[in-house]
Amino acid sequence: METGLKHLHSFLPYILLTVLVLALLKSFVAFRSNQAHTEAHRKNGLILLIVAHLQLLLGIVLYIVSPKGLNTLNDMGTTMKNPDLRLYALEHPVMMIIAIVFITMAYSKSKKNIADRLKHKVKTVYYLIALALILSKIPWAVWP
Numbered sequence: 001m002e003t004g005l006k007h008l009h010s011f012l013p014y015i016l017l018t019v020l021v022l023a024l025l026k027s028f029v030a031f032r033s034n035q036a037h038t039e040a041h042r043k044n045g046l047i048l049l050i051v052a053h054l055q056l057l058l059g060i061v062l063y064i065v066s067p068k069g070l071n072t073l074n075d076m077g078t079t080m081k082n083p084d085l086r087l088y089a090l091e092h093p094v095m096m097i098i099a100i101v102f103i104t105m106a107y108s109k110s111k112k113n114i115a116d117r118l119k120h121k122v123k124t125v126y127y128l129i130a131l132a133l134i135l136s137k138i139p140w141a142v143w144p
Contacts, residue, residue: 031120099133
């Protein structure tokens, strides 16, 4: 089960990053050209939100069943001295949760009754922050 979860959790980020970059570009272009916030923009944000939360759910399950997850928190001294264990036990999960919070906030704020230009600006900024956070803590050495 763990191997299948690892493969799925390693494959889904390709989809997540693709959708995130497309949503970021679409929001940036809409912001710069002062476009209306359409149903297509809302659906784009919703797809990103769903993919991000699905990845989060898989990550939480993997964190619980993996030996590099919850088990490493029993001995925090050893975990914090080992960069590999620290990445999997603390840095990666916390950074990804923060990134998904930004994606969720962008979707939530885009549903509010504010100016369309402001909706695109908020989405652009929040998606850019989320992208930077995700790229900063992907375990590149083991990512297929």
